[in-house]
Amino acid sequence: MIQVAILGFGVVGSGVAEVIRRNNGPISARAGAGIEVKYILDVRDFPDSPYADRFVKDFSVIEQDPEVEVVVETIGGCAVAYDYTKRALNAGKSVVTSNKELVAEHGFELLHLAREHTASYLFEASVGGGIPILHPLTQCLAANRLTEVQGILNGTTNYILTRMITDGISFEEALKEAQQRGYAEHDPTDDVEGIDACRKICILATIAFGRHVYPRQVPTEGITKITLADVSYADAAGMKVKLLGRAIRQPEDRVMAYVAPHFVPVSDPLASVEDVFNAITVRGNAIGDVMFYGRGAGMLPTASAVVSDVIEAARHVRTRRFLSWEEGGEDYVVGTQTLATQWFLRLKGAIRDLEGLGPVSILGRAGAPEDEVGVITEAMTRAELERRLAGRTALSAIRVLDESADLA
């Protein structure tokens, strides 16, 4: 029997307890031993919960109980969660988490600590919710030299963009609706400013390319400036506006990573990923493009990914599973200065004012004011774009995702 402690009884933590209860037969069969929740740590009281007798408020109870072999951390953030994770690993217990912030900020150190204490630190649920992506990235794609990882990594912003595109409601209205449906937090900053997507692309880039990429190294732009006008021009161009996290292998073993809204051609599989769904595309030199698609959040999908890792930890209680990567570095991550892409521009002015931009495709949209023009430029860096704009201010400047050579 493998005894598990769950830290935090919020959406994911209670989902983990529920999945372990509901699917106990197949879970225990796959783990090779029974799985039992011995403790749940939460500051709140849950007198009516079926697990009422298992709640504790003092982490040292769990830390000091040698029967507990796997700790599930679903507290989130980098404060208490960081402290408890270190203490659990130091006590030789394996830790499973969905905490992308902690992994993105301290993954290197925590994996190192896990290895020192012959414990596992597993975090499949930290990216893509229930979508199996980190395991396939490390295992199944082991035969490839990976060149690029990119995707729609945040369900809240994808829901908002989908509502804007499909139903023509504004960003503010769509955000309010997402909050009412429980898809967005009361304070939506982490989602709409791209911070959540940034943490996830850090984790993906780190695994794909082998060295730690830190969130502070990744230029991040959210969707708060996207207007219905931009969405209409995208439609006219046969594209959709999507918030993408991207990580691209660079010369001299460096990596470029960033988060920004993009115009995505409808022929690209990422364009048809709607609502709260997530999708991650991985490109390798042998495999071409592979895409993983599913619910990126939600209680049961995320919990199911956590429980898969609990099973993994339980199966390897004696042999342990080690994932590891190297420490990052200031020189390792390069900015987007060298990235040349086509750009969508929305400008104040008339078509005759486009002089100096180089060849452009002019787009139309219903209801455009007379002094507005939307265009798609040829591929260039941001610096070159600024030079050609020569002081003109673009109302919008959004990168166009290049048609993938592989998928075309």
Next chain:
Amino acid sequence: MIQVAILGFGVVGSGVAEVIRRNNGPISARAGAGIEVKYILDVRDFPDSPYADRFVKDFSVIEQDPEVEVVVETIGGCAVAYDYTKRALNAGKSVVTSNKELVAEHGFELLHLAREHTASYLFEASVGGGIPILHPLTQCLAANRLTEVQGILNGTTNYILTRMITDGISFEEALKEAQQRGYAEHDPTDDVEGIDACRKICILATIAFGRHVYPRQVPTEGITKITLADVSYADAAGMKVKLLGRAIRQPEDRVMAYVAPHFVPVSDPLASVEDVFNAITVRGNAIGDVMFYGRGAGMLPTASAVVSDVIEAARHVRTRRFLSWEEGGEDYVVGTQTLATQWFLRLKGAIRDLEGLGPVSILGRAGAPEDEVGVITEAMTRAELERRLAGRTALSAIRVLDESADLA
């Protein structure tokens, strides 16, 4: 150093040699030991190959060389491949394959043999080419009770259907083109009659639900009867014609599996899978729907999946990785008799002749003869459909994939 023997130097076998050569650094790092191709077995001579010195014609050389720990079988079929696989496993060597026919027909026996000899038998490449699907199915989704697996499992037929849908060319022309491009064999029977898709859905169903499903138990219908008229009606209905393999969990621990063309609503992610791409959707009680998408065939994608398994086998040379399932049985797989779906019907006659079919949506298409009518019925079993047709012969009768509750 792990010594590998490759059986068969065709498209996949030579791809495996190429991937091992091209990505040797990362592959060896992940395997925890160098990987070297010691022998290649083929009946043909390859005097100009860079591997010319490694060719052998007698399998017993490989069988009796204790240095060879991993055998890659890319011969295909159930004759020699079956014999060599048994002999390799009996000699305690792990076997990695892309041979779906052999796995679908003899997987239970071969896995059993592998376990008896503490060897691994791995076949990620047998389904979905380079798409990691069997590993995620067994590992990452371990926390779910799976209810359904379905997908576009054959790239050749998907290419043909895409050409029919997008460019309006006939089945015969599209097939000829696929052959010219090397996407279809000279004898295309296995692809166009659904036999290849049948083997793959057998393997997926077996892993997802735990007991062996044999090809002979799975009703299989290909795409040879699909006409441009059907494709046009699908378009009018907002759908696309796709060849799907499906396996659905049934009451009393049985499973329903079949292969048939379907009308797929464009809102379903499977509808946007085009050309030679494959996609597999897995539904679990916690995770909802997850989709895996990529190139289902081709030298390098398939080879990369084989090499991933070689790495897996190499990493577990001492501990071994066992996958296992139970033997199947005649009662275990049920036919599609109880499956009620909507149907697309193309009938000879006029609208007034639709009497007795129940409520239908009438479809139009350009250039339809006056005495043809296309409709979509309400959901019913095939027996009920036959009863309502009351002796009328449908020119086409194609199941409509129900809009997924989860994805809707």
